[in-house]
Amino acid sequence: MIVSQEASSSLIEIAQLTRQAARELAMLSAAARNDAIEAIAQALESMMPEILTANRADCQAAEAEGISKSLYARLKLDETKLQGAIAGVRDVGSLPDPVGKLEIHRQLDRGLILKRVSCPLGVLGVIFEARPDAVMQISSLAIKSGNGVILKGGKEAVRSCDALVKAIRLGLEKSDVSPNVVQLLTTREEISTLLKLDEYVDLIIPRGSNSFVRFVQENTRIPVLGHADGICHLYVDGAAEITKAVDITVDSKTQYPAACNAIETLLVHKSIAPDFLPLVAAALKSRNVELRGDDRAREIVEMLPATETDWATEYSDLILSIKIVDCLADAIAHINTFGSRHTDAIVTENNDAAKLFIAQVDAAGVYHNCSTRFADGYRYGFGAEVGISTQKMPPRGPVGLEGLVTYKYQLTGDGHIVESYSGKNAKSFDRQNLPLE
Numbered sequence: 001m002i003v004s005q006e007a008s009s010s011l012i013e014i015a016q017l018t019r020q021a022a023r024e025l026a027m028l029s030a031a032a033r034n035d036a037i038e039a040i041a042q043a044l045e046s047m048m049p050e051i052l053t054a055n056r057a058d059c060q061a062a063e064a065e066g067i068s069k070s071l072y073a074r075l076k077l078d079e080t081k082l083q084g085a086i087a088g089v090r091d092v093g094s095l096p097d098p099v100g101k102l103e104i105h106r107q108l109d110r111g112l113i114l115k116r117v118s119c120p121l122g123v124l125g126v127i128f129e130a131r132p133d134a135v136m137q138i139s140s141l142a143i144k145s146g147n148g149v150i151l152k153g154g155k156e157a158v159r160s161c162d163a164l165v166k167a168i169r170l171g172l173e174k175s176d177v178s179p180n181v182v183q184l185l186t187t188r189e190e191i192s193t194l195l196k197l198d199e200y201v202d203l204i205i206p207r208g209s210n211s212f213v214r215f216v217q218e219n220t221r222i223p224v225l226g227h228a229d230g231i232c233h234l235y236v237d238g239a240a241e242i243t244k245a246v247d248i249t250v251d252s253k254t255q256y257p258a259a260c261n262a263i264e265t266l267l268v269h270k271s272i273a274p275d276f277l278p279l280v281a282a283a284l285k286s287r288n289v290e291l292r293g294d295d296r297a298r299e300i301v302e303m304l305p306a307t308e309t310d311w312a313t314e315y316s317d318l319i320l321s322i323k324i325v326d327c328l329a330d331a332i333a334h335i336n337t338f339g340s341r342h343t344d345a346i347v348t349e350n351n352d353a354a355k356l357f358i359a360q361v362d363a364a365g366v367y368h369n370c371s372t373r374f375a376d377g378y379r380y381g382f383g384a385e386v387g388i389s390t391q392k393m394p395p396r397g398p399v400g401l402e403g404l405v406t407y408k409y410q411l412t413g414d415g416h417i418v419e420s421y422s423g424k425n426a427k428s429f430d431r432q433n434l435p436l437e
């Protein structure tokens, strides 16, 4: 993607402003950061009419473009959702301060004290899908953790993101935090330039498809925290309690079909299939879910045929593929082959089977007898989330404040040198742990 020199220069200026503002933010007290978050909440409340108008325009444009119902539900920011998101901003403000946490405090020797203290990363670049409520979650988490953030949302939400960031910056103007800590980009061309700004940006968080995350990883030297596909599974074991299994299946598929933590494939043990499948199929069809099954599933319930492609597809919609398996091992093998290491669940009353599933399924979230829709920073008690990391290296799963800070080792001596601890007359370390508060 070609970006004009002028556009590139202005983006570098934006990144420079953000870095400077982030450095100032990192020096502020927790109280000042919390006050800024409250100021943001108040500004969002005062600008609700403008935000709702902008979102209606986005929704109308998206409908004209033929957006699917489930992606429309994710794009829509009505008054209830907006009020909930503003409450979520305040929730972040009330979380414990992630900055300046004393994680190691050790006397290596008399007068030689080691500390490990948490500190902000610096400037975050977060590219996310057409989900306007993410703007408020990510911005509040960034400020709470002392970071600047350069945002870019999905094109369908461009008006909503613009109105939200305007409100956030208006709120910051009434605080000790510079409005420059929150910036908004709107085009893919700008992203291509942003990926080159490793001098100013400390972490890129792409929330999107595997191909998009890979595109980012291949086009930047900036560390990347990938929040990719959600090909999530629910396995109904032969020892499952059927009513529980039906309820969990319906919630995991239909509570928020566009969410990356909604299930895309249902695996069913052959022993329970004749009793379970008719019940769950009726429940799903009554909620307009299109079912696609393998041959054995289709012998029990009438549905469309599933193909090999279906096992690797994230529908992000009211579509569910169904496969019957002979045993737990086959279910685990299927998940570890076709899954995206996001969130996978088992329904069973056999605790040994559950333990084996939890131990052997390689995913950020491995659940027993509950809906995959619980994979969420707010629901985990993190206040909010920057997204759901599907990489193996931590932070993995829903990423809250702990994923947005790093740390420094601080060593204070009084003329100590290593030579004293070397050779035949070496002094010994005492390495006594000291209180962490």
Ligand SMILES: NC(=O)C1=CN([C@@H]2O[C@H](COP(=O)(O)OP(=O)(O)OC[C@H]3O[C@@H](n4cnc5c(N)ncnc54)[C@H](OP(=O)(O)O)[C@@H]3O)[C@@H](O)[C@H]2O)C=CC1
Pocket: 127, 128, 129, 130, 152, 153, 154, 155, 156, 187, 188, 191, 192, 207, 208, 209, 210, 212, 215, 227, 228, 229, 230, 259, 260, 314, 316, 386, 387, 388, 389, 390
């Ligand atoms: N793990 C998580 O937390 C999340 C995972 N996802 C996953 O992302 C997938 C797709 O979601 P979807 O809504 O389609 O989001 P997309 O992957 O289409 O887009 C996400 C963001 O990335 C941008 N983008 C995509 N491709 C490029 C590119 N080549 N260059 C620059 N920017 C790009 C989009 O910009 P533009 O709007 O211009 O296309 C958008 O801002 C799903 O699998 C979903 O599960 C989604 C959200 C969160």
Ligand SMILES: N[C@@H](CCC(=O)OP(=O)(O)O)C(=O)O
Pocket: 074, 129, 131, 256, 258, 259, 260, 261, 373, 375, 376, 377, 385, 387, 388
């Ligand atoms: N944690 C979120 C899902 C993560 C997310 O943002 O996914 P998506 O709806 O694909 O943008 C939720 O449970 O709504």
